[in-house]
Amino acid sequence: MERYDLLIKSAFLPDRGGVDIGIKDGKIARIEDHIEAEANYTIHANGKLALPSFANMHTHVPMSLLRGIGADLPLMDWLQKVIWPLEGEFVSPEFVRAGTELGILEMIRSGTTLFMDMYFFEEVVGEVSKEAGIRAGLGFGILDFPTKVAKTPDEYIKRAREFAKSLKGEELVFPVICPHAPYTCSPDTLRKARELAEELDLYLHIHVAETKGEVERIKEEYGNTPVRHLESIGFLSDKVLCAHMVWLDEEEIDIVRERGVKVAHCPESNLKLASGIAPIPEYVRRGVHVTLGTDGPASNDNLDMLEELSTMAKLHKGANLDAKAMDARTALKIATENGFSAVGIKAGRIEEGYEADLILVSTENPHLQPLYDPIAQVVYSARSSDIDTVICRGKVLMEKGEVKTLDEERILHEAKRWGERISSFLDRLRSQG
Numbered sequence: 434m435e436r437y438d439l440l441i442k443s444a445f446l447p448d449r450g451g452v453d454i455g456i457k458d459g460k461i462a463r464i465e466d467h468i469e470a471e472a473n474y475t476i477h478a479n480g481k482l483a484l485p486s487f488a489n490m491h492t493h494v495p496m497s498l499l500r501g502i503g504a505d506l507p508l509m510d511w512l513q514k515v516i517w518p519l520e521g522e523f524v525s526p527e528f529v530r531a532g533t534e535l536g537i538l539e540m541i542r543s544g545t546t547l548f549m550d551m552y553f554f555e556e557v558v559g560e561v562s563k564e565a566g567i568r569a570g571l572g573f574g575i576l577d578f579p580t581k582v583a584k585t586p587d588e589y590i591k592r593a594r595e596f597a598k599s600l601k602g603e604e605l606v607f608p609v610i611c612p613h614a615p616y617t618c619s620p621d622t623l624r625k626a627r628e629l630a631e632e633l634d635l636y637l638h639i640h641v642a643e644t645k646g647e648v649e650r651i652k653e654e655y656g657n658t659p660v661r662h663l664e665s666i667g668f669l670s671d672k673v674l675c676a677h678m679v680w681l682d683e684e685e686i687d688i689v690r691e692r693g694v695k696v697a698h699c700p701e702s703n704l705k706l707a708s709g710i711a712p713i714p715e716y717v718r719r720g721v722h723v724t725l726g727t728d729g730p731a732s733n734d735n736l737d738m739l740e741e742l743s744t745m746a747k748l749h750k751g752a753n754l755d756a757k758a759m760d761a762r763t764a765l766k767i768a769t770e771n772g773f774s775a776v777g778i779k780a781g782r783i784e785e786g787y788e789a790d791l792i793l794v795s796t797e798n799p800h801l802q803p804l805y806d807p808i809a810q811v812v813y814s815a816r817s818s819d820i821d822t823v824i825c826r827g828k829v830l831m832e833k834g835e836v837k838t839l840d841e842e843r844i845l846h847e848a849k850r851w852g853e854r855i856s857s858f859l860d861r862l863r864s865q866g
């Protein structure tokens with residue numbers, strides 16, 4: 434008799450109905466109405482919806498510890514007056530560990546099994562990701578100015594090379610080269626980052642065209658808008674993931690499509706920091722590869738991809754005065770399959786041969802009954818607390834609402850302790866005026 438690592442009994446697939454799902458070697462091996470087989474572990478889904486898990490394609494997870502600070506400020510004030518001074522004081526391997534544990538706990542609870550992160554001490558983010566059993570594409574921000582990572586651009590590049598080497602052979606965690614943005618990296622730094630990524634065959638992850646102010650600044654400095662500027666120095670390719678991409682003109686959208694650049698749309702962060710609304714339906718229509726991210730939890734203020742995709746779908750309907758501008762199925766695909774495939778992972782669909790990254794969603798709650806159109810109702814009405822089970826690469830990370838790979842009580846306790854230290858520092862700052 435066949436034997437599976439994991440067997441899910443009586444799940445409900447939106448377009449098919451009740452099924453059993455057999456999982457082997459981290460992949461979906463079989464989907465049938467009934468599977469009679471042995472399994473190392475069996476989950477009885479009792480009719481819960483099976484959906485692909487989410488891919489959070491742009492975030493700064495350790496910033497979980499700075500959640501809620503500097504609310505109601507625009508991006509540059511928020512960064513310069515609040516976030517950078519706090520990071521200068523507090524960011525350390527211990528801070529990054531506590532923030533990452535808190536962030537991954539939240540991500541597992543809300544159904545995410547891949548995140549693309551850019552921050553300091555990413556080796557610590559990698560350790561926690563492996564412990565938690567979640568996929569992560571990691572790189573520290575490369576900048577022209579000194580931080581705790583490095584002093585000069587060349588030193589950043591050297592550190593990025595060492596970091597990439599240190600992750601060689603890992604299955605869940607992979608290195609990414611992360612020049613921070615065209616306004617914080619000179620053309621020379623961007624070129625060196627691009628060369629390193631090409632040499633090591635890695636993805637690049639960068640912030641681009643987030644605010645109107647950035648566009649003006651790049652125009653002044655280089656005589657070009659951000660995407661044209663990146664194109665002119667040979668930076669763009671299908672291995673580049675650009676976060677935000679709010680302010681692009683028609684020709685820039687063509688460049689992005691032609692180069693195969695991946696866009697990480699971050700609607701809630703763009704709304705909260707008043708950066709603007711990226712014309713995502715236009716990108717989709719023109720064949721740009723669009724993915725979704727929350728951005729850091731300090732500018733969102735959470736890592737909840739279900740909420741993010743619901744916001745995305747409604748935002749673009751309203752902004753375009755068109756209820757079809759972003760339909761529920763497109764929104765779900767952007768938040769799942771498009772994210773995984775952007776970094777070469779065959780996941781985001783519940784089909785045989787795909788990676789076993791999926792969630793089970795309970796629909797036995799008042800806000801999901803009666804259930805007529807499961808996908809639309811998940812997109813517009815489900816909450817992350819409806820997510821009952823989360824599976825990454827065939828491993829059960831959460832079952833019946835209980836996270837199995839992290840110590841929730843300890844993590845919340847430590848987050849509160851960090852919160853107290855950070856609060857008293859903020860009080861001191863304020864009293865000094």
Ligand SMILES: [Zn+2]
Pocket residue numbers: 491492493640676728729
């Ligand atoms: Zn960001």
